[in-house]
Amino acid sequence: MISCRNITKVYVNDGMETPVLKEVSFDVNxxxxxxxxxxxxxxxxxxxxxxxxxxAPTSGTYVLDNNDVSKLSDDELADVRRNKIGFVFQSFNxxxxxxxLRNVALPLTYAGVPKEERREKAAQALIATGLPEDRWDHLxxxxxxxxxxxxxxxxxxVNNPSIILADEPTGNLDTKTGEIVLDTFQKLNRGHKHTxxxxxxxxxxxxxxxxxxxxxxxxxxxxxxNLNKRIISHSS
Amino acid sequence: xxxxxxxxxTYSSLTVNKARSGLTILGIVIGIASVIALVAVGQxxxxxxxxSIQSIGSNLIIVxxxxxxxxxxxxxxxxxxxxxxxxxxxxxxxxxxxxAAISPExxxxxxxxxxxxxxxxxxxxxxxxxxDVRNVQVDQGVFVTAAxxxxxxxxxxxxxxxxxxxxxxxxxxATTDQxxxxxxxxxxxxxxxxxxxxxxxxxxxxNQDNIIYVPxxxxxxxxxxxxxxxxxxxxxxxxxQSMTNVQNSVTNLLLQRHNISDPTQADFNVLNQADIVAxxxxxxxxxxxxLGAIAGISLLVGGIGIMNMMLTTVTERTREIGLRKAIGxxxxxxxxxxxxxxVALTFSGGVVGxxxxxxxxxxxxxxxxxxxQVSVSSVALAFGVSAAIxxxxxxxxxxxxxxxxxxxxxxxx
Numbered sequence: 300m301i302s303c304r305n306i307t308k309v310y311v312n313d314g315m316e317t318p319v320l321k322e323v324s325f326d327v328n329x330x331x332x333x334x335x336x337x338x339x340x341x342x343x344x345x346x347x348x349x350x351x352x353x354x355a356p357t358s359g360t361y362v363l364d365n366n367d368v369s370k371l372s373d374d375e376l377a378d379v380r381r382n383k384i385g386f387v388f389q390s391f392n393x394x395x396x397x398x399x400l401r402n403v404a405l406p407l408t409y410a411g412v413p414k415e416e417r418r419e420k421a422a423q424a425l426i427a428t429g430l431p432e433d434r435w436d437h438l439x440x441x442x443x444x445x446x447x448x449x450x451x452x453x454x455x456x457v458n459n460p461s462i463i464l465a466d467e468p469t470g471n472l473d474t475k476t477g478e479i480v481l482d483t484f485q486k487l488n489r490g491h492k493h494t495x496x497x498x499x500x501x502x503x504x505x506x507x508x509x510x511x512x513x514x515x516x517x518x519x520x521x522x523x524x525n526l527n528k529r530i531i532s533h534s535s
Numbered sequence: 536x537x538x539x540x541x542x543x544x545t546y547s548s549l550t551v552n553k554a555r556s557g558l559t560i561l562g563i564v565i566g567i568a569s570v571i572a573l574v575a576v577g578q579x580x581x582x583x584x585x586x587s588i589q590s591i592g593s594n595l596i597i598v599x600x601x602x603x604x605x606x607x608x609x610x611x612x613x614x615x616x617x618x619x620x621x622x623x624x625x626x627x628x629x630x631x632x633x634x635a636a637i638s639p640e641x642x643x644x645x646x647x648x649x650x651x652x653x654x655x656x657x658x659x660x661x662x663x664x665x666x667d668v669r670n671v672q673v674d675q676g677v678f679v680t681a682a683x684x685x686x687x688x689x690x691x692x693x694x695x696x697x698x699x700x701x702x703x704x705x706x707x708x709a710t711t712d713q714x715x716x717x718x719x720x721x722x723x724x725x726x727x728x729x730x731x732x733x734x735x736x737x738x739x740x741x742n743q744d745n746i747i748y749v750p751x752x753x754x755x756x757x758x759x760x761x762x763x764x765x766x767x768x769x770x771x772x773x774x775x776q777s778m779t780n781v782q783n784s785v786t787n788l789l790l791q792r793h794n795i796s797d798p799t800q801a802d803f804n805v806l807n808q809a810d811i812v813a814x815x816x817x818x819x820x821x822x823x824x825x826l827g828a829i830a831g832i833s834l835l836v837g838g839i840g841i842m843n844m845m846l847t848t849v850t851e852r853t854r855e856i857g858l859r860k861a862i863g864x865x866x867x868x869x870x871x872x873x874x875x876x877x878v879a880l881t882f883s884g885g886v887v888g889x890x891x892x893x894x895x896x897x898x899x900x901x902x903x904x905x906x907x908q909v910s911v912s913s914v915a916l917a918f919g920v921s922a923a924i925x926x927x928x929x930x931x932x933x934x935x936x937x938x939x940x941x942x943x944x945x946x947x948x
Binding site for chain 2: 351354374381385386392397405409411
């Protein structure tokens with residue numbers, strides 16, 4: 300589970316201090332599907348970087364699965380990212396010259412998983428995202444946007460992380476393919492097996508989560524259960 | 536990350552842009568190939584000079600008289616021209632420990648006339664010990680014998696060049712049969728040809744085939760007209776180790792016999808074959824280093840090409856590096872990946888370069904006749920250098936990649 304206490308982040312540029320996050324505190328329980336929502340400049344990206352162990356807060360504590368992540372070195376942060384966090388980016392960030400399977404298995408090479416197991420695990424992750432098997436040996440740049448994002452989700456899933464962090468995952472997709480991606484997240488969350496933190500600026504996208512945290516000017520505006528959740532498909 | 540994974544990553548990223556990788560490798564190929572080929576030329580020259588010096592005999596020590604000089608600041612006729620080396624000196628030298636054979640000689644250049652032709656060549660008065668000491672072999676006939684020496688026989692053994700000059704014509708090569716038994720006139724005295732030596736090679740000023748050998752006693756009586764001095768004494772030491780000792784003993788003996796107290800004023804020179812080889816080797820060694828250094832410049836340029844390509848690659852793949860860091864790659868994973876790419880480039884360049892260099896050396900030998908010698912050490916060095924270039928020139932780009940901030944790298948457009 301995630302526990303943030305009084306997270307503050309201040310960027311210093313030419314002696315000018317710019318506070319981006321101010322005393323942000325919240326918890327995310329295992330198996331929750333949370334959307335963090337806010338306009339650009341609200342500090343939601345910075346919050347995601349801290350949650351994703353890409354950056355350290357200026358002050359405050361960030362505890363992930365009972366480990367204090369806020370004061371680790373670069374290499375220790377890399378370990379946390381490798382074992383606990385799966386990223387899904389707006390621009391997919393797939394290796395275009397590699398096949399779907401190799402893209403999905405990439406985190407496993409850094410985790411030292413033996414080669415024979417990698418295909419197996421990658422296949423499981425791809426099945427979970429619902430990408431048809433006849434696409435698995437395609438190069439990733441031969442896929443459509445929705446398919447690429449599902450490959451990216453499979454890559455985030457493959458090492459069985461504690462949380463999946465999705466940064467504007469539908470930002471580069473049209474509404475219809477965006478819904479396919481959101482549907483994939485909802486299916487993964489069903490049974491509360493994966494914790495998902497979705498970062499977005501669109502209310503429509505945020506409404507696919509169970510809980511919405513509104514953030515503005517570096518502070519939490521509201522944090523409440525999503526009462527009118529949009530569900531795309533009921534079948535699994 | 537495991538080695539096999541790094542290898543796979545390296546292979547796939549280098550094959551993405553084959554033209555660029557190929558051209559970068561070409562820089563290293565040219566560098567390594569030119570190092571191999573030019574060092575082969577240098578070492579070939581070294582080898583052939585060494586073997587031509589060694590062909591004049593083995594464990595050879597040569598004693599020659601010093602310059603003849605009038606008292607005061609007179610005209611010097613050059614080293615070897617003095618008449619200070621006597622047959623008695625030679626007898627005394629033969630008593631020195633560690634000597635296997637000794638060959639006293641007189642020599643001079645004279646006009647030689649056969650029935651239809653004439654030439655001017657060096658005539659050497661020698662003893663039967665000469666062929667052993669100076670490594671001369673008789674092709675046909677016999678060499679100067681002890682009987683010739685004591686009977687002061689007017690016999691001659693000629694070299695292949697003399698044979699051709701006296702008995703050959705523009706169109707035909709002279710055969711030894713034509714010459715043996717014939718009579719030639721040297722400085723007006725008739726000598727009968729009894730043998731022809733095998734070719735020893737050498738050319739120009741140092742043609743060891745343009746020589747006529749006659750008995751020492753005959754040369755003294757009919758050609759030089761004096762029994763008082765020798766032109767040269769050749770000594771064969773028993774083995775390589777005793778050469779320095781023999782050289783020192785001979786020097787001391789002659790200093791004593793000639794009543795000279797200051798060795799710098801000696802009226803003779805004792806030359807050690809090993810010294811001659813060493814001197815010649817140091818010249819060709821310098822030559823080899825020079826050639827290698829010139830080729831090394833092209834290798835350096837190739838290395839800079841590698842660095843340039845790697846820096847471009849790092850910039851192009853900034854987002855990929857950011858992604859790899861986001862999914863858990865550590866600094867050392869990233870730097871190993873890029874370092875292995877540059878080493879793979881230089882190493883494959885090294886392999887191809889060695890093959891090309893070898894081929895070039897072979898072609899040089901085929902078409903220009905220059906002896907080349909590709910040594911195992913230069914091949915090993917080329918491999919080592921190419922891998923080292925990969926590390927040296929790949930280190931900076933790899934470090935730059937590894938130290939990228941993942942957040943900024945992911946945002947990079």
